[in-house]
Amino acid sequence: MDMPIGPAGSRRDILKGGSAVVLSVAMGAAIFPRHAAAAAQMTAHERELYEAAKQEGELTWYTAHSDDVTAQALGRGFEANYPGIRVSVVRTTAQVAFQRVSQELRAGAMQVDVLSSTDIGHYVYLKEKQLLEQFVPENAGKVLEIYQHYDPDGYYFVTSAGLIGMVYNTAKLKEADAPKNWSDLTDAKWKDKIALGHPGFSGYVGTWTVMMRKLYGWKFFEELAKNNPQIGRSINDTVTMLNAGERVVAGTGPFGTAGESAQKGNPLGMIYPADGCVLILAPSGIMKGVKHPNAARLFMEYLMSVDAS
Structure with missing residues:
Protein backbone atom coordinates (compact mmCIF):
# COMPACT_ATOMS: atom_id res chain seq x y z
CA MET A 1 0.00 0.00 0.00
CA ALA A 161 -1.99 8.62 7.04
CA GLY A 162 0.84 10.93 6.11
CA LEU A 163 2.89 12.24 3.22
CA ILE A 164 6.62 12.25 2.69
CA GLY A 165 7.94 14.90 0.37
CA MET A 166 10.87 17.26 0.69
CA VAL A 167 11.08 20.13 3.17
CA TYR A 168 13.48 23.08 3.05
CA ASN A 169 14.63 25.94 5.26
CA THR A 170 13.14 29.06 3.67
CA ALA A 171 15.66 31.31 5.44
CA LYS A 172 18.50 29.55 3.63
CA LEU A 173 16.96 28.57 0.30
CA LYS A 174 14.56 30.17 -2.18
CA GLU A 175 11.66 28.09 -3.43
CA ALA A 176 12.83 28.51 -7.03
CA ASP A 177 16.20 27.00 -6.13
CA ALA A 178 14.83 24.05 -4.15
CA PRO A 179 15.02 20.51 -5.58
CA LYS A 180 12.06 19.56 -7.76
CA ASN A 181 12.48 15.77 -8.01
CA TRP A 182 13.80 13.08 -5.68
CA SER A 183 16.65 12.50 -8.09
CA ASP A 184 17.75 16.12 -7.63
CA LEU A 185 19.04 15.13 -4.19
CA THR A 186 21.95 13.36 -5.87
CA ASP A 187 23.21 16.62 -7.42
CA ALA A 188 26.58 17.62 -5.96
CA LYS A 189 25.29 21.10 -5.13
CA TRP A 190 23.41 19.58 -2.19
CA LYS A 191 26.55 18.17 -0.59
CA ASP A 192 26.45 18.68 3.21
CA LYS A 193 22.97 20.23 2.94
CA ILE A 194 20.62 17.22 3.16
CA ALA A 195 18.88 15.77 6.24
CA LEU A 196 17.47 12.23 6.29
CA GLY A 197 15.81 9.87 8.74
CA HIS A 198 17.10 6.31 9.22
CA PRO A 199 15.25 3.32 7.67
CA GLY A 200 16.58 1.12 10.46
CA PHE A 201 14.53 3.13 12.98
CA SER A 202 11.70 4.85 11.11
CA GLY A 203 8.91 2.98 9.34
CA TYR A 204 8.22 6.10 7.27
CA VAL A 205 11.82 6.23 6.07
CA GLY A 206 11.86 2.49 5.48
CA THR A 207 8.90 2.82 3.11
CA TRP A 208 10.51 5.84 1.41
CA THR A 209 13.68 3.80 0.91
CA VAL A 210 11.76 0.98 -0.77
CA MET A 211 10.01 3.48 -3.04
CA MET A 212 13.22 5.25 -4.05
CA ARG A 213 14.77 1.91 -4.92
CA LYS A 214 11.73 1.04 -7.04
CA LEU A 215 11.95 4.38 -8.85
CA TYR A 216 15.70 4.76 -9.29
CA GLY A 217 17.47 1.60 -8.19
CA TRP A 218 20.29 1.26 -5.68
CA LYS A 219 22.44 3.74 -7.61
CA PHE A 220 20.25 6.53 -6.19
CA PHE A 221 21.53 5.77 -2.68
CA GLU A 222 25.13 5.45 -3.83
CA GLU A 223 24.94 8.92 -5.37
CA LEU A 224 23.02 10.32 -2.40
CA ALA A 225 25.71 9.05 -0.01
CA LYS A 226 28.30 11.14 -1.85
CA ASN A 227 26.46 14.25 -0.68
CA ASN A 228 27.16 13.36 2.96
CA PRO A 229 23.60 13.64 4.31
CA GLN A 230 23.10 14.11 8.03
CA ILE A 231 21.11 11.10 9.23
CA GLY A 232 18.94 11.11 12.34
CA ARG A 233 16.72 8.32 13.61
CA SER A 234 13.09 9.41 13.38
CA ILE A 235 11.87 11.08 10.22
CA ASN A 236 10.89 13.96 12.52
CA ASP A 237 14.57 14.54 13.29
CA THR A 238 14.93 16.07 9.83
CA VAL A 239 12.65 18.93 10.83
CA THR A 240 14.74 19.53 13.94
CA MET A 241 17.90 19.66 11.80
CA LEU A 242 16.35 22.22 9.46
CA ASN A 243 15.06 24.39 12.29
CA ALA A 244 18.52 24.36 13.87
CA GLY A 245 20.10 25.43 10.58
CA GLU A 246 22.23 22.28 10.45
CA ARG A 247 20.89 21.34 7.02
CA VAL A 248 18.94 23.06 4.25
CA VAL A 249 16.80 20.31 2.71
CA ALA A 250 15.05 17.33 4.30
CA GLY A 251 15.17 14.53 1.75
CA THR A 252 12.69 12.59 3.87
CA GLY A 253 10.34 15.39 4.81
CA PRO A 254 7.32 14.57 7.01
CA PHE A 255 4.66 17.01 5.88
CA GLY A 256 2.58 16.71 9.05
CA THR A 257 5.44 17.54 11.42
CA ALA A 258 6.84 20.19 9.07
CA GLY A 259 3.46 21.88 8.75
CA GLU A 260 3.00 21.97 12.52
CA SER A 261 6.50 23.40 12.95
CA ALA A 262 5.89 26.05 10.28
CA GLN A 263 2.71 27.10 12.09
CA LYS A 264 4.87 27.82 15.12
CA GLY A 265 6.91 30.27 13.05
CA ASN A 266 9.81 28.13 11.89
CA PRO A 267 11.08 28.91 8.35
CA LEU A 268 9.97 25.77 6.56
CA GLY A 269 8.58 25.19 3.09
CA MET A 270 7.28 21.96 1.57
CA ILE A 271 8.13 20.54 -1.84
CA TYR A 272 5.83 18.16 -3.69
CA PRO A 273 8.28 16.27 -5.92
CA ALA A 274 7.28 16.06 -9.58
CA ASP A 275 7.89 12.32 -9.40
CA GLY A 276 5.39 11.93 -6.56
CA CYS A 277 5.17 12.11 -2.79
CA VAL A 278 5.12 8.89 -0.78
CA LEU A 279 1.85 8.11 0.98
CA ILE A 280 2.15 6.30 4.29
CA LEU A 281 -0.83 4.37 5.62
CA ALA A 282 -0.01 3.42 9.19
Whole structure:
Protein backbone atom coordinates (compact mmCIF):
# COMPACT_ATOMS: atom_id res chain seq x y z
CA MET A 1 0.00 0.00 0.00
CA ASP A 2 3.01 2.32 -0.09
CA MET A 3 2.87 4.40 -3.26
CA PRO A 4 4.00 7.69 -4.76
CA ILE A 5 1.16 10.16 -5.07
CA GLY A 6 0.51 13.82 -5.70
CA PRO A 7 -0.72 16.39 -3.17
CA ALA A 8 -3.23 14.93 -0.77
CA GLY A 9 -5.32 15.93 2.23
CA SER A 10 -4.65 15.53 5.92
CA ARG A 11 -5.52 12.62 8.18
CA ARG A 12 -8.85 14.28 8.81
CA ASP A 13 -9.78 13.65 5.17
CA ILE A 14 -9.88 9.96 6.05
CA LEU A 15 -13.03 10.50 8.07
CA LYS A 16 -16.52 10.72 6.66
CA GLY A 17 -18.72 13.49 7.95
CA GLY A 18 -18.25 13.98 11.65
CA SER A 19 -17.43 17.17 13.47
CA ALA A 20 -17.20 20.52 11.74
CA VAL A 21 -14.50 21.59 14.16
CA VAL A 22 -11.28 22.38 12.28
CA LEU A 23 -8.17 20.92 13.89
CA SER A 24 -4.60 22.04 13.40
CA VAL A 25 -2.07 20.47 11.04
CA ALA A 26 -0.76 18.44 13.99
CA MET A 27 -2.96 15.38 13.71
CA GLY A 28 -4.70 15.37 17.04
CA ALA A 29 -2.62 18.11 18.68
CA ALA A 30 -5.85 19.90 19.54
CA ILE A 31 -8.10 17.51 21.45
CA PHE A 32 -11.58 18.54 22.45
CA PRO A 33 -12.78 16.49 25.45
CA ARG A 34 -16.39 15.41 25.59
CA HIS A 35 -18.69 17.18 27.97
CA ALA A 36 -21.28 15.26 29.94
CA ALA A 37 -23.96 15.47 27.24
CA ALA A 38 -21.63 14.06 24.60
CA ALA A 39 -20.54 11.25 26.90
CA ALA A 40 -24.19 10.35 27.36
CA GLN A 41 -24.43 9.84 23.58
CA MET A 42 -22.10 6.83 23.54
CA THR A 43 -23.32 3.94 21.47
CA ALA A 44 -24.37 0.82 23.33
CA HIS A 45 -21.21 -0.91 22.11
CA GLU A 46 -19.03 1.98 23.26
CA ARG A 47 -20.74 2.15 26.65
CA GLU A 48 -20.28 -1.58 27.18
CA LEU A 49 -16.58 -1.34 26.33
CA TYR A 50 -16.16 1.68 28.58
CA GLU A 51 -17.73 -0.01 31.59
CA ALA A 52 -15.50 -3.07 31.12
CA ALA A 53 -12.43 -0.91 30.48
CA LYS A 54 -12.98 1.04 33.70
CA GLN A 55 -12.53 -2.21 35.60
CA GLU A 56 -9.09 -2.57 33.99
CA GLY A 57 -8.26 1.08 34.63
CA GLU A 58 -5.37 1.52 32.20
CA LEU A 59 -3.64 0.55 28.97
CA THR A 60 -0.22 0.92 27.35
CA TRP A 61 0.17 2.31 23.84
CA TYR A 62 3.34 2.04 21.76
CA THR A 63 3.18 4.49 18.87
CA ALA A 64 5.36 5.70 16.03
CA HIS A 65 2.54 7.55 14.27
CA SER A 66 3.37 11.08 15.38
CA ASP A 67 5.76 13.17 17.41
CA ASP A 68 5.69 12.92 21.19
CA VAL A 69 3.62 16.07 21.69
CA THR A 70 0.83 14.80 19.46
CA ALA A 71 0.99 11.28 20.90
CA GLN A 72 0.70 12.58 24.46
CA ALA A 73 -2.19 14.84 23.43
CA LEU A 74 -4.02 11.85 21.98
CA GLY A 75 -3.48 9.94 25.20
CA ARG A 76 -4.80 12.81 27.30
CA GLY A 77 -7.74 13.20 24.94
CA PHE A 78 -8.72 9.57 25.47
CA GLU A 79 -8.48 10.01 29.24
CA ALA A 80 -10.72 13.09 29.05
CA ASN A 81 -13.29 11.23 26.97
CA TYR A 82 -13.20 8.15 29.18
CA PRO A 83 -12.52 9.15 32.81
CA GLY A 84 -11.09 6.41 34.98
CA ILE A 85 -8.82 4.91 32.31
CA ARG A 86 -5.17 5.95 32.23
CA VAL A 87 -3.08 5.70 29.05
CA SER A 88 0.65 5.09 29.26
CA VAL A 89 1.95 6.59 26.01
CA VAL A 90 5.29 5.29 24.74
CA ARG A 91 6.30 7.28 21.66
CA THR A 92 9.26 5.85 19.76
CA THR A 93 10.31 4.95 16.24
CA ALA A 94 8.65 2.00 14.52
CA GLN A 95 11.61 -0.36 14.61
CA VAL A 96 12.39 0.39 18.25
CA ALA A 97 8.74 -0.22 19.15
CA PHE A 98 8.78 -3.55 17.33
CA GLN A 99 12.05 -4.54 18.98
CA ARG A 100 10.49 -3.80 22.35
CA VAL A 101 7.42 -5.87 21.51
CA SER A 102 9.65 -8.74 20.36
CA GLN A 103 11.59 -8.66 23.62
CA GLU A 104 8.37 -8.73 25.64
CA LEU A 105 7.09 -11.68 23.61
CA ARG A 106 10.29 -13.65 24.19
CA ALA A 107 10.19 -12.88 27.90
CA GLY A 108 6.49 -13.73 28.18
CA ALA A 109 5.90 -10.36 29.82
CA MET A 110 3.74 -8.23 27.53
CA GLN A 111 3.45 -4.60 28.56
CA VAL A 112 1.98 -3.17 25.35
CA ASP A 113 -1.74 -3.33 24.66
CA VAL A 114 -2.06 -1.37 21.40
CA LEU A 115 0.71 -1.10 18.81
CA SER A 116 0.74 1.75 16.27
CA SER A 117 3.65 1.17 13.92
CA THR A 118 4.44 2.86 10.61
CA ASP A 119 5.85 -0.38 9.17
CA ILE A 120 3.17 -2.60 7.65
CA GLY A 121 5.61 -5.51 7.74
CA HIS A 122 5.28 -5.63 11.52
CA TYR A 123 1.57 -6.42 11.28
CA VAL A 124 2.02 -8.96 8.50
CA TYR A 125 4.53 -10.81 10.70
CA LEU A 126 2.48 -10.56 13.91
CA LYS A 127 -0.68 -11.72 12.16
CA GLU A 128 1.14 -14.66 10.57
CA LYS A 129 2.41 -15.69 14.01
CA GLN A 130 -1.11 -15.30 15.48
CA LEU A 131 0.07 -12.59 17.87
CA LEU A 132 -2.67 -10.03 17.13
CA GLU A 133 -6.22 -9.95 18.43
CA GLN A 134 -8.97 -10.02 15.83
CA PHE A 135 -11.17 -7.04 16.62
CA VAL A 136 -13.16 -4.89 14.20
CA PRO A 137 -13.89 -1.45 15.71
CA GLU A 138 -17.38 -0.08 15.27
CA ASN A 139 -15.75 3.09 13.93
CA ALA A 140 -13.93 1.15 11.20
CA GLY A 141 -16.92 1.66 8.93
CA LYS A 142 -16.78 5.44 9.37
CA VAL A 143 -13.54 6.03 7.49
CA LEU A 144 -13.37 6.51 3.73
CA GLU A 145 -13.84 3.26 1.86
CA ILE A 146 -10.33 3.34 0.36
CA TYR A 147 -8.91 3.10 3.89
CA GLN A 148 -11.22 0.29 5.01
CA HIS A 149 -10.36 -3.40 4.93
CA TYR A 150 -6.60 -2.73 4.98
CA ASP A 151 -6.50 -6.13 6.62
CA PRO A 152 -9.63 -7.92 5.38
CA ASP A 153 -9.47 -10.32 8.34
CA GLY A 154 -9.79 -7.52 10.92
CA TYR A 155 -6.49 -7.75 12.81
CA TYR A 156 -5.18 -4.23 12.12
CA PHE A 157 -6.61 -0.97 10.78
CA VAL A 158 -5.33 2.28 9.29
CA THR A 159 -5.37 4.92 12.03
CA SER A 160 -2.94 7.41 10.51
CA ALA A 161 -1.99 8.62 7.04
CA GLY A 162 0.84 10.93 6.11
CA LEU A 163 2.89 12.24 3.22
CA ILE A 164 6.62 12.25 2.69
CA GLY A 165 7.94 14.90 0.37
CA MET A 166 10.87 17.26 0.69
CA VAL A 167 11.08 20.13 3.17
CA TYR A 168 13.48 23.08 3.05
CA ASN A 169 14.63 25.94 5.26
CA THR A 170 13.14 29.06 3.67
CA ALA A 171 15.66 31.31 5.44
CA LYS A 172 18.50 29.55 3.63
CA LEU A 173 16.96 28.57 0.30
CA LYS A 174 14.56 30.17 -2.18
CA GLU A 175 11.66 28.09 -3.43
CA ALA A 176 12.83 28.51 -7.03
CA ASP A 177 16.20 27.00 -6.13
CA ALA A 178 14.83 24.05 -4.15
CA PRO A 179 15.02 20.51 -5.58
CA LYS A 180 12.06 19.56 -7.76
CA ASN A 181 12.48 15.77 -8.01
CA TRP A 182 13.80 13.08 -5.68
CA SER A 183 16.65 12.50 -8.09
CA ASP A 184 17.75 16.12 -7.63
CA LEU A 185 19.04 15.13 -4.19
CA THR A 186 21.95 13.36 -5.87
CA ASP A 187 23.21 16.62 -7.42
CA ALA A 188 26.58 17.62 -5.96
CA LYS A 189 25.29 21.10 -5.13
CA TRP A 190 23.41 19.58 -2.19
CA LYS A 191 26.55 18.17 -0.59
CA ASP A 192 26.45 18.68 3.21
CA LYS A 193 22.97 20.23 2.94
CA ILE A 194 20.62 17.22 3.16
CA ALA A 195 18.88 15.77 6.24
CA LEU A 196 17.47 12.23 6.29
CA GLY A 197 15.81 9.87 8.74
CA HIS A 198 17.10 6.31 9.22
CA PRO A 199 15.25 3.32 7.67
CA GLY A 200 16.58 1.12 10.46
CA PHE A 201 14.53 3.13 12.98
CA SER A 202 11.70 4.85 11.11
CA GLY A 203 8.91 2.98 9.34
CA TYR A 204 8.22 6.10 7.27
CA VAL A 205 11.82 6.23 6.07
CA GLY A 206 11.86 2.49 5.48
CA THR A 207 8.90 2.82 3.11
CA TRP A 208 10.51 5.84 1.41
CA THR A 209 13.68 3.80 0.91
CA VAL A 210 11.76 0.98 -0.77
CA MET A 211 10.01 3.48 -3.04
CA MET A 212 13.22 5.25 -4.05
CA ARG A 213 14.77 1.91 -4.92
CA LYS A 214 11.73 1.04 -7.04
CA LEU A 215 11.95 4.38 -8.85
CA TYR A 216 15.70 4.76 -9.29
CA GLY A 217 17.47 1.60 -8.19
CA TRP A 218 20.29 1.26 -5.68
CA LYS A 219 22.44 3.74 -7.61
CA PHE A 220 20.25 6.53 -6.19
CA PHE A 221 21.53 5.77 -2.68
CA GLU A 222 25.13 5.45 -3.83
CA GLU A 223 24.94 8.92 -5.37
CA LEU A 224 23.02 10.32 -2.40
CA ALA A 225 25.71 9.05 -0.01
CA LYS A 226 28.30 11.14 -1.85
CA ASN A 227 26.46 14.25 -0.68
CA ASN A 228 27.16 13.36 2.96
CA PRO A 229 23.60 13.64 4.31
CA GLN A 230 23.10 14.11 8.03
CA ILE A 231 21.11 11.10 9.23
CA GLY A 232 18.94 11.11 12.34
CA ARG A 233 16.72 8.32 13.61
CA SER A 234 13.09 9.41 13.38
CA ILE A 235 11.87 11.08 10.22
CA ASN A 236 10.89 13.96 12.52
CA ASP A 237 14.57 14.54 13.29
CA THR A 238 14.93 16.07 9.83
CA VAL A 239 12.65 18.93 10.83
CA THR A 240 14.74 19.53 13.94
CA MET A 241 17.90 19.66 11.80
CA LEU A 242 16.35 22.22 9.46
CA ASN A 243 15.06 24.39 12.29
CA ALA A 244 18.52 24.36 13.87
CA GLY A 245 20.10 25.43 10.58
CA GLU A 246 22.23 22.28 10.45
CA ARG A 247 20.89 21.34 7.02
CA VAL A 248 18.94 23.06 4.25
CA VAL A 249 16.80 20.31 2.71
CA ALA A 250 15.05 17.33 4.30
CA GLY A 251 15.17 14.53 1.75
CA THR A 252 12.69 12.59 3.87
CA GLY A 253 10.34 15.39 4.81
CA PRO A 254 7.32 14.57 7.01
CA PHE A 255 4.66 17.01 5.88
CA GLY A 256 2.58 16.71 9.05
CA THR A 257 5.44 17.54 11.42
CA ALA A 258 6.84 20.19 9.07
CA GLY A 259 3.46 21.88 8.75
CA GLU A 260 3.00 21.97 12.52
CA SER A 261 6.50 23.40 12.95
CA ALA A 262 5.89 26.05 10.28
CA GLN A 263 2.71 27.10 12.09
CA LYS A 264 4.87 27.82 15.12
CA GLY A 265 6.91 30.27 13.05
CA ASN A 266 9.81 28.13 11.89
CA PRO A 267 11.08 28.91 8.35
CA LEU A 268 9.97 25.77 6.56
CA GLY A 269 8.58 25.19 3.09
CA MET A 270 7.28 21.96 1.57
CA ILE A 271 8.13 20.54 -1.84
CA TYR A 272 5.83 18.16 -3.69
CA PRO A 273 8.28 16.27 -5.92
CA ALA A 274 7.28 16.06 -9.58
CA ASP A 275 7.89 12.32 -9.40
CA GLY A 276 5.39 11.93 -6.56
CA CYS A 277 5.17 12.11 -2.79
CA VAL A 278 5.12 8.89 -0.78
CA LEU A 279 1.85 8.11 0.98
CA ILE A 280 2.15 6.30 4.29
CA LEU A 281 -0.83 4.37 5.62
CA ALA A 282 -0.01 3.42 9.19
CA PRO A 283 -2.08 0.82 11.06
CA SER A 284 -2.81 0.04 14.68
CA GLY A 285 -3.67 -3.27 16.26
CA ILE A 286 -4.18 -5.02 19.60
CA MET A 287 -1.63 -7.59 20.72
CA LYS A 288 -3.10 -10.99 21.56
CA GLY A 289 -3.52 -11.83 25.24
CA VAL A 290 -2.95 -8.30 26.55
CA LYS A 291 -3.52 -7.30 30.17
CA HIS A 292 -6.19 -4.73 29.34
CA PRO A 293 -8.22 -6.10 26.40
CA ASN A 294 -11.32 -3.96 26.86
CA ALA A 295 -9.36 -0.76 27.34
CA ALA A 296 -7.37 -1.67 24.23
CA ARG A 297 -10.56 -2.20 22.20
CA LEU A 298 -11.97 1.11 23.41
CA PHE A 299 -8.70 2.81 22.50
CA MET A 300 -8.89 1.37 18.97
CA GLU A 301 -12.39 2.83 18.69
CA TYR A 302 -10.98 6.17 19.82
CA LEU A 303 -8.09 6.11 17.33
CA MET A 304 -10.62 5.70 14.52
CA SER A 305 -12.95 8.41 15.80
CA VAL A 306 -13.35 12.06 14.84
CA ASP A 307 -12.15 13.03 18.33
CA ALA A 308 -8.70 11.59 17.57
CA SER A 309 -8.44 13.12 14.11
